[in-house]
Amino acid sequence: MDGRRGRRWGMARRVLVGVGVVVLVVGVGVGLALFQPWRLVTTRTADEVLLVPTSVGAVVVPPPSSVVAAVPSVPPAPSVPPAVPVGPVALASGVFRSLEHATTGSATLVRLADGGHAVQFEGLDTSDGPDLKVYLSDKPSDAAESAFGSGFTSLGELKANQGNQVYAVPASAALEDVRSVVIWCERFSAGFAVAPLERA
Structure with a gap:
């Protein structure tokens, strides 16, 4: 037994x-x-063509005074309405503020020649992570991190955690309410970074 x-x-x-x-x-x-813990040490880089160059902190250099020549006086031309820009135009921009992860770079809201809109990231550098999305938010960039989990329009998955990249904005987006752009981890409801979209 x-x-x-x-x-x-x-x-x-x-x-x-x-x-x-x-x-x-x-x-x-x-x-x-x-x-996906390996994402803490991985890097994905994008190198897309920017719609408008150096959107934040650009310096305009005036021409040297030596090349300015006297212009003979001519009668004033009849007034005409200013031309509407035909290329992409920067509407709002700001630099990223770190949330859960150290982040640098800038974001710009751009109006396209066809009337559509896009957001470009210039010089983005943040951590990689699972399920990262790009949101347009109706919250100001200095709001509490948890606030960015609602009142947003998703622009889709973050293409890369480094480099230049461009995201199309849906035609249905209420741009008059947009105040910031957010890199957000949907899986864990955590913000990686936020940039203000201050009107130019």
Whole structure:
């Protein structure tokens, strides 16, 4: 009897160990899929053509005075309405403020020649992470981080955590309400960074 009982206990123990190993493997797999810890040390870089160059902190250099020549006086031309710019025009811009992760770079809201809109990131440098999205937010950039999880228009997945990149803005977006652009981790409801979109 004792031998049979011992064999049964040995079999039960092997089954328990097997179940424990399976649970551990599944748990590790699920944890890796959710947290993707390798993204803490990976880098994805984008190098898209910017719609408008150097949107924040640009310096306009006047021409040297030596090349300015006297212009003979002519009668004033009849007044005409100013021409509407035909190319992309920067409407609002700002530099990123770090939230959960140190971030640098700038964001610019651009009106396109066809009347559409886009947002460009210039010189972005932030951490990589899982499930990162780009939001246009109706909250000011100095709002609490948790506020950016609502009242937004999604521009889709963050293309890369470094470099220049451009995102199309849906025609349905209420741009009059937009006050900032946010890099947001949807999986963990955490903000990586936010930039104000201050009207130019």
